[in-house]
Amino acid sequence: MVNGAASDTELRRRAWDAAAQVVDPEIPVLTIADLGVLRDVSIRDGEIEVAITPTYSGCPAMNMIAVEIELALERAGLGRPVVRTVLSPAWTTDWMSDDGRRKLRDYGIAPPRPGGGRRALFGVEEVACPQCGSTDTATLSEFGSTSCKALWRCNSCREPFDYFKCH
Amino acid sequence: MTAASIQVSETPLVLYALRRADDALVLGHRLSEWCGHAPMLEEDMALANIALDLLGQARELYSYAAKVEGRDNDEDKLAYLRDVRQYRNLLLVEQQNGDFARTMTRQFFYSAFADPYWRTMTASRDATLAAIAAKSEKESAYHLRHASEWMVRLGDGTEESHARAQTAIEDLWSFTGEMFTVDDSERALIDAGVAIDPETLRGQWLKTVAGVLGEATLARPANDWMQKGGRIGHHSEHLGHLLSELQSMQRSFPGASW
Numbered sequence: 001m002v003n004g005a006a007s008d009t010e011l012r013r014r015a016w017d018a019a020a021q022v023v024d025p026e027i028p029v030l031t032i033a034d035l036g037v038l039r040d041v042s043i044r045d046g047e048i049e050v051a052i053t054p055t056y057s058g059c060p061a062m063n064m065i066a067v068e069i070e071l072a073l074e075r076a077g078l079g080r081p082v083v084r085t086v087l088s089p090a091w092t093t094d095w096m097s098d099d100g101r102r103k104l105r106d107y108g109i110a111p112p113r114p115g116g117g118r119r120a121l122f123g124v125e126e127v128a129c130p131q132c133g134s135t136d137t138a139t140l141s142e143f144g145s146t147s148c149k150a151l152w153r154c155n156s157c158r159e160p161f162d163y164f165k166c167h
Numbered sequence: 168m169t170a171a172s173i174q175v176s177e178t179p180l181v182l183y184a185l186r187r188a189d190d191a192l193v194l195g196h197r198l199s200e201w202c203g204h205a206p207m208l209e210e211d212m213a214l215a216n217i218a219l220d221l222l223g224q225a226r227e228l229y230s231y232a233a234k235v236e237g238r239d240n241d242e243d244k245l246a247y248l249r250d251v252r253q254y255r256n257l258l259l260v261e262q263q264n265g266d267f268a269r270t271m272t273r274q275f276f277y278s279a280f281a282d283p284y285w286r287t288m289t290a291s292r293d294a295t296l297a298a299i300a301a302k303s304e305k306e307s308a309y310h311l312r313h314a315s316e317w318m319v320r321l322g323d324g325t326e327e328s329h330a331r332a333q334t335a336i337e338d339l340w341s342f343t344g345e346m347f348t349v350d351d352s353e354r355a356l357i358d359a360g361v362a363i364d365p366e367t368l369r370g371q372w373l374k375t376v377a378g379v380l381g382e383a384t385l386a387r388p389a390n391d392w393m394q395k396g397g398r399i400g401h402h403s404e405h406l407g408h409l410l411s412e413l414q415s416m417q418r419s420f421p422g423a424s425w
Contacts, residue, residue, distance in 0.1 A: 057302050058223025087227065088298035090305065141209035142313050143216035151209065167305055 008043045011078070015048045016041040018076040022068045025061050026146045029107040032065060036095025039086055048073060048081035053091045055167070056147035093167045105130045110152065110163040127163050129154035170421035172250045173240055179352040181236045182255065183362055184296070185245065186398055188228035189256035192246055193406070194277060195221030196413055197264055206267055213313060217274070220306040227299045247417035251400075251407045258397040259342035261406040265335065268321050268328065272335035275314035279375040280346045282307040283368050292360040315379045322383025329384065336380070337388055344393025346372075 019041060020033035032038040032052065040051040050069050054062050066083040073081045093112035096104075101111035110130045128135050134156035141151040149162045175181065198218035205211035229242035259277060264270045285307050288300035321332040347365045349357065356362035380387055396402065416423055 054223070054302070056220055056223060057227060057299075057306060058219035058221070060219070087302055088294070090298070090301035141213055142309060143209075143213035145212070147216055147219055151212075165309075 018072045029103045034100030112164045112166045131159045132157040170418045173248045184232035186255040188225045191221040191225035193256045194260035268331035269335040271317040278311040282311045319383045322385040340388040341394045345395040
């Protein structure tokens, strides 16, 4: 049994590492681990179960992410996992890793501010331009190219940019 | 039309989830009708995004209704294979898009209710409904802000936009009362802590509406006579046309997938 438990731990670690490499199809610089979409990996009777949570209720990337996880684990020689979608606790941008925020900025998307949430939504948002760093920026549209982004423009360098909304 | 309609065993909890799912699906479908037609590109994307959020909420609610019902129905069957009289949505959300002012007014009235509704429902004793509420309340906060800003822009805009917004308010006002109605089936769920009494949200809804309309220099109608029937399947003629488009693929090619 001790051996069984140890191998479960090892299997879980390998499964997590494989699943954590899956990227968001819309924002390919971010992995689902960076995003906080990957919630849990568990082993039940030798079967791997991967839990993911959607960023937004209607996020169309979820189906593709689930397929990518299955492929990643099969490629890693771990067999086909069960991918489960969990709704609770509700996803928040606060789960995004610091590394994820840096990658977003380098990619040209302004990252969400930590601890933003509802306060930021109804207060004054200060968003720094991912190109020049200026905070003299303005909203063009509350809704952008995907559910999780808004469209902004920098008044200093005049570049439009995506802003990953606080959620 | 070759696929027959399904029967649904509407226990109180199934019916409760179905009603909210139908609200979200029908309103989301209405918004999707703007895709490619909105006044500007940013708004086209905004309406499609909001429609997508609503579609996501509908899917979760339909899936839950099907699970609670425990027969062989699923989210797709509930959406595609119920006839117009089996739909349980509010009359408000099925009203036609009309001009942009009418679409925004419908969205504003609904969002001003949905936002506090979902926030309060996060305390539901039903774990699944509470989880769906926790996701939906974040989304509806954005929807409300978006619609509120448009009400102000239209009402406090040009003479033309003001007149159109005011007409839309007059036309849609009588459909807002249905959001606060409760029947015996829901009363039991409220008593059990599964649902909340929408009457407790009326004050906040009126306050939001008064605040935004005031800023928009628009008037709240004096008439308080309210229309109802959607929750028991008595719909305006518009829903049948909407469903014929929404359901045509699955009715003509049962089980079609891609």
